[in-house]
Every structure is written in C-alpha cells, then in structure tokens.
Amino acid sequence: MATALITGASGGIGAAFAAELAKRQHNLILVARSEDKLQQLAAQLQQEFNILVEIIVQDLTAPGATTAVFDAVVKKGWTVDLLVNNAGFGDYGVFAVSEALEEDRPLAKQLTMVQLNIVALVELSHLFLQGMRQRKSGNIINVASLAAFQPMPYLSIYAATKAFVLSFSEALWAENKDLGIGVLCLCPGPTESDFAAVAEFPKSLASSSGQKLVPAAEVVRDALKALDKNESNVVTGGIPNQIIANMPRLMPRELLVKSVGKLFRAKA
Known part of the structure; x- marks a missing residue:
C-alpha cells in the first residue's frame, strides 16, 4: 500500500488530497499546524477507509521544521511514495x-x-x-496557482513564489521522468478554501470578482489524472483558466500587468 505525505493537510486542497488518496487506499502522513483538525481528519479517514494515518504537528516556517518532519518519517520507518507540497498562503496589499x-x-x-x-x-x-x-519510483505534487503565470500587483510576493514553484517543478519533472518519478505542478484557479480570508482580501474586491469557486475535491481529481499521465503541470478550473494561463503569450507584458493591477486594486 502506497504512502502519501501531505503538507497543509488540515483544510482546503490539502484535506481534499487526504480524502481522495484515502479513498484510493493510500496510507497517509498529514502535516499542518492545527493538531485538532489533523486528529479529526485522521480519525475520520482511518474509520472510513481502514488505512493508516499518522499526523505531524509542525509549523513549516519554524527553523529546522522540514528536517524535523523528515526525521519523524524516517524514525517511524515510513517510505513516502507521494509527496504533496500543498502548504502555502497569500497576502493581499x-x-x-x-x-x-x-x-x-x-x-x-x-x-x-x-x-x-x-x-x-x-x-x-x-x-x-x-x-x-534511489528506489527509481515515487511522485511529487507541488501546489502552485494560476497566479504562477503572470505578475500580480497587490499579490506580488504570492504570485512570484508560485512562479518559482512552477519553474522549479517543471525542471524537476525533466530531471526525473526517465527514472520513473513523476513531478507535477498543480496550478488551480479560485478554489473553495480559506485562501481569501487568510490573504485578507478586501470585501469590495471579493464581492465584485464574480469568480466561481471550484470544489477542492475536483481540483484534486484533476491533479491526480494529470499525474497519472506524467504531465509536468496542470491548470484546473476549465477553459477560462486555460485562457488566463496563456495570456502572457498573447499580450505585451506591461499591458498585461497593468490590466491585472486594475483588476486587483481594491474598490473604494
């Protein structure tokens, strides 16, 4: 039975990955800061799908956090077949x-x-x-965003971090595909999650966006389909998001970033 490690597993896309992978009979290692949410999710998935679920309560921004997670996995004797790097957040302004x-x-x-x-x-x-x-097997899913494809005024650092994740993931895909290792960059558009609340989007912007939020479970299913096909990246959310992802190829960059800036500037 394969084992998946999921960061940011306490809610949103991370929790949806946990539920879908549990359904597919993966054992799970769930990582997040919220112990209560992790324990509740772990108990639910173990009971429903008869799998093994370990939780690691860890703030991944703390010094030595990633080594602590890795050491905990090694100590328990687990082999991670699928790593889902989902933890992340944005900030508006x-x-x-x-x-x-x-x-x-x-x-x-x-x-x-x-x-x-x-x-x-x-x-x-x-x-x-x-x-x-070493095993010549395994998969990594790195969660980026539709924001990875263009600069975004008022979300400047967030979009830049996701552009890094996209570039980094595609490079790893090329380096490892001949070894039987898949690396996928997942680029979802607006998704049902706490992203807007954590990013502190102004109410005027959130209420006027008119964007339909895609269920996190649908994003996860699309990601796993793309991983099965050994694709390097996948943009979820349908044709509108595909158009947005390809806009940088069609518009001068200065015009594009000015347009995005007007779209994301808070209304008075």
Missing part, C-alpha cells in the same frame, strides 16, 4: 510599507510567505526526492 497606505503589508509576513511557499517546499522536495531516486 501593496508591497512597500507606507503609513499613507492602509493596505500596505508588513515585510515580516511577506518573508514568512517566501519561507513557506518556496523554502519549505524546496527542502522537503530535496529530502524526499533522494529516496525516490
């Missing part, structure tokens, strides 16, 4: 701090975002990929 602008974001939060969205993902990929290469 102007990047540079200024007292004149109420929506400015603190630098500390931006750096924490880089630590979680990039550094922790890279470290976990490196730690677990070594064993996969």
Whole structure:
C-alpha cells in the first residue's frame, strides 16, 4: 500500500488530497499546524477507509521544521511514495510599507510567505526526492496557482513564489521522468478554501470578482489524472483558466500587468 505525505493537510486542497488518496487506499502522513483538525481528519479517514494515518504537528516556517518532519518519517520507518507540497498562503496589499497606505503589508509576513511557499517546499522536495531516486519510483505534487503565470500587483510576493514553484517543478519533472518519478505542478484557479480570508482580501474586491469557486475535491481529481499521465503541470478550473494561463503569450507584458493591477486594486 502506497504512502502519501501531505503538507497543509488540515483544510482546503490539502484535506481534499487526504480524502481522495484515502479513498484510493493510500496510507497517509498529514502535516499542518492545527493538531485538532489533523486528529479529526485522521480519525475520520482511518474509520472510513481502514488505512493508516499518522499526523505531524509542525509549523513549516519554524527553523529546522522540514528536517524535523523528515526525521519523524524516517524514525517511524515510513517510505513516502507521494509527496504533496500543498502548504502555502497569500497576502493581499501593496508591497512597500507606507503609513499613507492602509493596505500596505508588513515585510515580516511577506518573508514568512517566501519561507513557506518556496523554502519549505524546496527542502522537503530535496529530502524526499533522494529516496525516490534511489528506489527509481515515487511522485511529487507541488501546489502552485494560476497566479504562477503572470505578475500580480497587490499579490506580488504570492504570485512570484508560485512562479518559482512552477519553474522549479517543471525542471524537476525533466530531471526525473526517465527514472520513473513523476513531478507535477498543480496550478488551480479560485478554489473553495480559506485562501481569501487568510490573504485578507478586501470585501469590495471579493464581492465584485464574480469568480466561481471550484470544489477542492475536483481540483484534486484533476491533479491526480494529470499525474497519472506524467504531465509536468496542470491548470484546473476549465477553459477560462486555460485562457488566463496563456495570456502572457498573447499580450505585451506591461499591458498585461497593468490590466491585472486594475483588476486587483481594491474598490473604494
């Protein structure tokens, strides 16, 4: 029976990955900060699908966090066949701090975002990929975003971190595909999750977006289909999101980023 390790597993896409993989008879290692949510999810999935579920309560932005996760897995004697790097968050607002602008974001939060969205993902990929290469088997899913395909004013650090994840994942896909190891970058559009609340989107922007939220379970199913096909990336959410992902190929970059900026500027 295969074993999957999922970060950010306490809700949203991470919890949906846990549910779908449990249904497919994967044993699970669930990683997140919220012990209560992890315990509740683990108990539910063990009872419903008769699988083994371990939880690791860990803030992946803490010093030494990824090594602590890896060491815990090794100590328990588990082999990770599928690594799902899902943990991450966004933050809405102007990047540079200024007292004149109420929506400015603190630098500390931006750096924490880089630590979680990039550094922790890279470290976990490196730690677990070594064993996969030795076994010549295994898979990694790195969760990016539709934001990976273009710069996004007011989500500047978030979009930049996801662009990194896309580029990094596609490079790993090329390096490892001949060894029987799959690496997929999942790029979902607006999804049913707590993303907007954590990112502190202004109510005026959230209410006027008109974007349909895709169920997290649907995003996960599309990701696993793409992984089975050994694709390097997948954009979920249908044709509109495919068009958005390909817009940088069709528009001058300055025009594109100005248009995105107008779309994401908070309404007065």
